[in-house]
Amino acid sequence: MKNILLKRGRLLLTLFLVTQFTDTFAQKQTVIRPGEIWPDTDGNHIQAHGGGITQIGDTYYWYGEARAQSQDPDRRYVGCYSSKDLTNWKFRGNVLEMANPDTLAANWVLERPKVFYNKKTKKYVMYVHIDVNYKLAQVGIAVSNKPTGPFEYVRRFHPLGFESRDIGQFIDEDGSAYLIFEDRPSGGFRIAKLSDDYMDVEKNICLLKERIEGGAIIYYEGLYYCVGSGLTGWKPNPNKYATATSLEGPWTEFKDIAPPEVNTYGAQSSMLIKVVGSKKTTVLLLADIWKPETQWDSRYVLMPLEIGNGKLWLPTPQPYTINMKTGETTFVEQ
Numbered sequence: 001m002k003n004i005l006l007k008r009g010r011l012l013l014t015l016f017l018v019t020q021f022t023d024t025f026a027q028k029q030t031v032i033r034p035g036e037i038w039p040d041t042d043g044n045h046i047q048a049h050g051g052g053i054t055q056i057g058d059t060y061y062w063y064g065e066a067r068a069q070s071q072d073p074d075r076r077y078v079g080c081y082s083s084k085d086l087t088n089w090k091f092r093g094n095v096l097e098m099a100n101p102d103t104l105a106a107n108w109v110l111e112r113p114k115v116f117y118n119k120k121t122k123k124y125v126m127y128v129h130i131d132v133n134y135k136l137a138q139v140g141i142a143v144s145n146k147p148t149g150p151f152e153y154v155r156r157f158h159p160l161g162f163e164s165r166d167i168g169q170f171i172d173e174d175g176s177a178y179l180i181f182e183d184r185p186s187g188g189f190r191i192a193k194l195s196d197d198y199m200d201v202e203k204n205i206c207l208l209k210e211r212i213e214g215g216a217i218i219y220y221e222g223l224y225y226c227v228g229s230g231l232t233g234w235k236p237n238p239n240k241y242a243t244a245t246s247l248e249g250p251w252t253e254f255k256d257i258a259p260p261e262v263n264t265y266g267a268q269s270s271m272l273i274k275v276v277g278s279k280k281t282t283v284l285l286l287a288d289i290w291k292p293e294t295q296w297d298s299r300y301v302l303m304p305l306e307i308g309n310g311k312l313w314l315p316t317p318q319p320y321t322i323n324m325k326t327g328e329t330t331f332v333e334q
C-alpha cells in the first residue's frame with residue numbers, strides 16, 4: 001500500500017513538472033527574433049521553410065516545407081501554422097503529406113508551397129515546386145476545403161509550357177492571383193496570372209529578364225516591388241529588388257536590398273507581406289536562413305522593411321514587436 005502511494009506521489013510530481021515545463025514553453029511570445037529558433041505554441045521550432053503566408057480574415061496561415069527529423073524520408077510534408085499576431089504560431093498539422101506522386105525518382109523534392117484562397121470556389125489551392133535533381137522543373141497543385149487541410153494532390157505540369165523552379169505568389173489589390181516562377185531557359189522570372197478557379201496558370205504577364213529566384217512581389221503606395229535572390233542554391237547571396245508601376249513592366253534595374261557584403265544576412269527571400277494598420281502599413285520580408293546539412297534547424301528572417309518612393313531596404317535583422325492594430329513595429333533591446 002505504502003509503495004503504491006509512493007509511486008502515485010511520484011507520478012503526480014512528474015505530471016506536475018511536465019505541465020510546468022510545457023507551460024513555460026507555451027508562454028505567449030511578444031517579440032519576433034529573426035534568425036533564432038522560433039518556437040511554435042507547443043515549443044517546437046517552426047517547420048515551414050521556403051514558406052508563404054496567406055491571410056484569411058484576421059488569421060494568418062504560414063505554409064512551408066516541414067523538414068523535421070522525425071519524418072518519413074520517403075514522404076514530403078507541408079507544415080501549416082496559424083497566428084493572429086505574426087508572433088505566436090500554432091501548429092495546425094502537416095496539411096500535405098505526399099508519397100511520390102507517380103513515376104518520379106526517389107529523390108524527388110517538393111518545395112516552396114504557396115496557398116491561394118479562391119473566393120468563388122471556396123477552395124484553398126496550393127502550388128508547390130516539384131522536381132527531381134532540379135531538372136524536371138514543374139509546379140504541382142493540391143487542393144483543400146479548409147486552410148488547415150488536408151490538401152489533396154491534383155497534378156504536376158510545366159506552367160504555360162515553361163520550366164518552373166522557385167515559385168512565389170502575389171495577390172493584387174483587385175484580388176487577381178499570380179504565380180511567380182523562375183524560368184531558367186528564358187533567362188528570367190515570370191509573373192503569370194492564375195485561371196478563375198486558380199487550378200491553372202493561364203496567362204503570362206511579364207518575363208523579368210533577371211537571373212533571380214525566391215521571387216516575391218508587393219504593391220505599396222502606387223508601385224509594385226519585386227524582390228528575389230541570386231541563383232546560388234542553399235548559399236546566401238545579395239538579394240535584390242526592382243519596381244514598376246504595372247506588373248507588365250517596365251521594371252527598373254535590380255538593386256541591393258542590403259549591403260552586398262552581408263549576403264542578405266545569410267537569408268534568401270521567400271515572400272513579402274503587408275500589414276495594414278491604423279497608423280502605418282508595414283511591409284515584412286519572409287526569408288530563409290538555410291542550413292543544408294541540418295535542414296530542420298533552418299531559420300527564418302521575418303523583418304519589417306524600409307520601403308517607399310521606389311526604395312526598399314532590409315535593416316539588420318534584430319528583435320522587434322509588431323502591433324497588429326496600428327501596424328507599427330518597434331525594435332527591442334537585445
Ligand code: GAL
Nearest residue numbers: 050111166213214232233234
Ligand atoms: C535554392 C532554392 C531552394 C532550393 C535550393 C536547392 O536555389 O531557392 O528553394 O531549391 O536551391 O539547392
